[in-house]
Amino acid sequence: MSGEFPFDHFLKKGQLEKPFSSPQTPSPQVQKSNENNDIGELRELETEILGLLKDSIPKQKFNAYFENTFEIVTFEGNQIIFSCSTQFIQHIISSQYLTHLENAILATIGKKVIIDIQVRSKNASLSSNDKNIFRAQATNSPGPEKTSENVKTPVKKPGDFKFLLDLNQTTDDLTKVAESKFLSHVRSDFGNTLIDSSKTFDTFIVGNSNAIAHATALAVASDPSRQGKQCKYQCLYIHSDSGLGKTHLLHAIANKVREIYPNLVVALVTARDFTKEMVSSIQDKTMADFQKKYSEVVDILMVDDIHELRNKPATQNEFFHIFNELQNRGKQLVFTSDKLPSEIDGIPERLRTRLQWGLLIDIQRPDFETRLAILKRKSAELDLYLQEDIFQLMASNLTHSIRELEGYLIRLSAHKDLLKVEIDIEMAKEVLNLSSKPRGEKISAETITKVVANFYKIPVIDIRSKSRTKKITHSRHVAMYLVQKHLSATLAEIGNFFGGRDHTSVIHGIKKIEQEIQLSGFVKQEISNLESALSESSEVF
Structure with a gap:
């Protein structure tokens, strides 16, 4: 060991009075004590460095590449030699974590050093390898029976010692290499998957408008379909108007899956990003890698705004084959959209039927109680106190x-911070341009359908x-009648809205309700009640 090693950083004052590489020949008792001290000192140094590494890199990667596989062999002069269990781990640490290692060493000993990472066999550790530097030192030192006053024992210099490595890998080593390759492959392929850790089931406000969607998404996240275990909702399709929480649920599923099943590979992309990635793969001539990534490596495919695939035939064709492959392998599929599959224009029928194959769940606009709960939760997150x-x-x-x-x-939060004032009811009305009387909601086909x-x-x-069940058919005809009456929509527009029906079906439905109004006081009263609901405040919806 060099005299430059900062023993005083690790040892109590007075524990070591002389440098390790003393020019005098030590007695066997002193040499044995020094050997034990230096092994202990290296272990203390190693513990501090690994502790800093553990805090600076993800836990899963630390466990895979450092824990019980990486240790200090020697610290001589301006060089530290480390050993690891496999060549693969040596490559990963050298290529991806060398900067982290350099920073940890600098924080521990206060200076930069040369780092050398070598590979050892599983059995070649400091405590078990007979060729270990410390054992070599003890072996080459004279024992008590050979010591005499007339014989001087030559002092070994640091450069005289060699650390011999057994590069033959055991079965356990190869298993670790396989697992490490898997982890590295997964993280490198899906490192660009951006999952918002703040969007969880705990931060999702549940109300009457989204309770079914929330419960279904939680069920999927808790027990997703995967190869060898197909579950109840292998394909989930969540649709709603913009801004009602579809994307939040998508990220919540991804976060929950990563928490419960860390070995499953989750790919969460928007349809637009999926298209861009495919185009780049075509340009770079790496389509085989793109197809393998999504068809073989991924365990759970989640696509946000799937309707963005419309009018992109090449992307649609590739997605169709990926969908089939994942479905056949029993893997989980989750999609979101602001439209039902039947309402998405510009996609082929074969793709439309695939999207309709799964469970379709809608999220409606939040009711008053849910909106109130959302406002209070979000204001707390913004540290904004409101009356x-x-x-x-x-x-x-x-x-x-x-x-x-x-x-x-x-x-409101920006006004409070900039003007340094508390927000009262009058300021809120002025800033948000609101009145005490709830504003009415413009009637739309969606509104009428929800009321019905x-x-x-x-x-x-x-x-x-x-x-075509009797109850559903009657409700559909009533909705068509009201849409035509109150919106003056064309027959084609009404047909498209109600599942892509042709104009003859729409005419039949509207005329049937008109006839029933004339013949049945009960139906007439139903229509009257529905129109009253439409004329009330937005709280109805």
């Missing part, structure tokens, strides 16, 4: 999306589906 009447004002007026609610809170669905207590998705 109860301000929350009531905002929840009554802002009905369209959760994103809208968040945007208004951010605006609530009235007959059936899901909106069933009204717009191909189902």
Whole structure:
């Protein structure tokens, strides 16, 4: 050991009075004590360095590449020699974590050194390898029976010692290499997958409008379909208007899966990014890698805004084959969109039927109670204190999306910070341009369908589906009648909205309701009640 080693950093004062490489020949007792001290000192140095590394890199990667596989062999002069268990780990550390290692050493000993990482056999450790530098030192030193006053024992210099390596890998070594390659491959291929750690099931506000979507997404995340274990909801399709929490649920599923099943590979991409990646693969002539990545490596494919694939035939064709491959392997598929598959224009029928194959769940606009809960949660996250009447004002007026609610809170927070004032009800009205009376909601085909669905207590998705059961068919015809009456929509527009039906089906449905109004006082009263609901405030919806 060199006299430059900072023993005083690791030893109590007075524990070591002389440098390790003393010019005098030590007695066997002193030499044995020094050997034990130096091994202990290296282990202390190693523990500090590994502790800093553990804090600076992901836990999974530390466990794979450093824990029980990486140790200090010698510290001589301005060089530290480390050993690791396999050539693969040597390559990973040298190529990806050398800067982390240099910073950890600098923080520990206070200077930069030359780092040499060598490979050892599993059995070639400091404690078991007979060729270890410390054992070599003890072997070459004279024992008590050979010591005499007339014989001087030559002092070994650091350069005289050699550390012999056994490069033959055991079965355990090869298993570690395989696992390390898997981890490295997964992380490198999907390192660009951006999953928002703040979007979890715990931070998702559940209300009547999204309870089913939340419960289904949680069920998928808790027990996803995977190769060898196909589960109930292998394909999940969540749709809603913009800003109602589809993307939040998508990230929540990804975060939950990574928590429970860290070995599963999650790919979360937008349809637009999927297209860009495919185009780049074509340009770079790496389509084989692109196909292998999504068809073989990925365990859970999650695509946000799947409707963005419309009018992109090449991307649609590639996605179609990836979908089939993952489906056949029993892997999990999750998609979000602001439209039902039947409403997405510009996609082939074969792709439309694939998307319709799974479980279709919709998220409706949040009701008053849910909006109020969202406002209070988000204001707490922004450290924004508001009076109860301000929350009531905002929840009554802002009905369209959760994103809208968040945007208004951010605006209030900015005014509070910039003007250094507390927000009261009058300032909130002025800043947000709101009134105490809830603003009305413009009637749309979507609004009418939701009112009809609530009235007959059936899901909106069933009204717009191909189902022909008596109750659903009657509800659909009522919705068509009201859309035509109140919106003056064309027959083609109504047909497209209700599942792509032709104009003859729409005419038949509308005429049937008109006839029933004339013949049945019960149906006439139903229509009257529905129109009253449409004329009420947005709280109905």
